Amino acid sequence: MGPGPASRPGRPPLAAALCAALLMLLLLPPALGAGERRRLACSTCRGIADRFNQGLADTAKKNFGGGNTAWEEKTLSKYESSEIRLVEIIENLCDSSNFECNNMVEEHEEHIEKWWFKLKKKYPDLFKWFCIETIEVCCPAGTYGPDCLACRGGSERPCHGNGHCDGDGTRGGDGSCSCNKEYTGDFCLDCSNGYFSTLRNETHSVCTACHTACKTCTGSSNKDCQDCKEGWIKNEESACVDLDECAASPCKDHQYCLNTDGSFSCK
Incomplete structure (x- = not known):
């Protein structure tokens, strides 16, 4: 019996690597634009500040309560502004899976330490x-x-209190207004269809629902x-009736x- 058919050569390693790289690119989430990155940075920083404040509350009376009150007050006074307390708070600022948060804390940990030891009273x-x-990621x-x-x-009443300002409080957005359903412009x-004006001046507008x-x-x-x-x-009588x-x-x-108001149904 003669030799069997030659085995098919495997895919060249370089081609396989290129295919794997292409697949990884296809699976990656779309890259964020500059505006989205700025919004994310502010949201991340706000989350860090909120978690830090929560950490302050959680550690305010840690390991104290009952016993020698004078000793506790003296010890608590030292712990209140200690590096130990700071480390405990920083360790809980970010979830382990939150890359943006962990990266921001690592990049700016010196700023946080400076604030903690020298500036938090001021x-x-x-x-x-x-x-x-300081890091200028929010407004x-x-x-x-x-x-x-x-x-x-205006900054005191964005969109005259009748909508949301795009990018409000962040370094992103274009400042345009997304109006509440009653308003437009x-x-x-201005009042949307289905609403009429009951108050209008340069700074205020009130729109009320039509009949x-x-x-x-x-x-x-x-x-x-x-x-x-x-x-x-x-x-x-020029009145709208059913x-x-x-x-x-x-x-x-x-x-x-x-027959129903403004419509009908077949039963």
């Missing part, structure tokens, strides 16, 4: 000192972007409708029509 707000003023509330510019409508001062029959309106009753919603029709769709017999022969 600057008691860690978030403001650390995240906004004060009502401001946004790399230069912490005021949001539309660049500054959230359920109105698509647009100037007041709260069905007589104030400018346009009726689908399923409603204007009567001789359209009786059942009058046109829209249902099949074996069904009966049930």
Whole structure:
């Protein structure tokens, strides 16, 4: 019997490595844009400050309670600003799987130590000192972007209190407004369809819901409708009233029509 067919040569190592690398690239999450990275950095820093404050609370009376009060007060005074307490707090700032948090703490641990030993009495707000003023990854509330510019409508009432400022409090975003459902416009001062203005000046706007029959309106009753919603029709008094769709017999022969406000159903 002659020799069997030659075995097929394996894939060259270089080609296999290239395929593996390509597969890894395909499985990686999409890279964050600059704005998203800035938002993430601020969110991470805020989380660190919040966890630090929680650590302060958790260690405030640690291992003390009962016994020699004078000794406890003396010992607690030393522990209160000690390196031991700082290390205990830092160890619990980040979950082990949170890369961004652990990386930020490692990169800026000297700043945290400086604040702890020298500056916390002068600057008691860690978030403001650390995240906004020192490593500059966040902005004060009502401001946004790399230069912490005021949001539309002003930093005190972004979007005139009727929406959310894009990037508010972070070094990201563009300061544009996402208005609440009642409002529209660049500054959230105009009323959306289905709402009418009950107060309007340069800094404040209040929009109230129209009557359920109105698509647009100037007041709260069905007589104030400018346009009726689908399923409603204007009567001789120019008020939007329910359209009786059942009058046109829209249902099949074996069904009966049930008229409802602005609609109908077949049973």
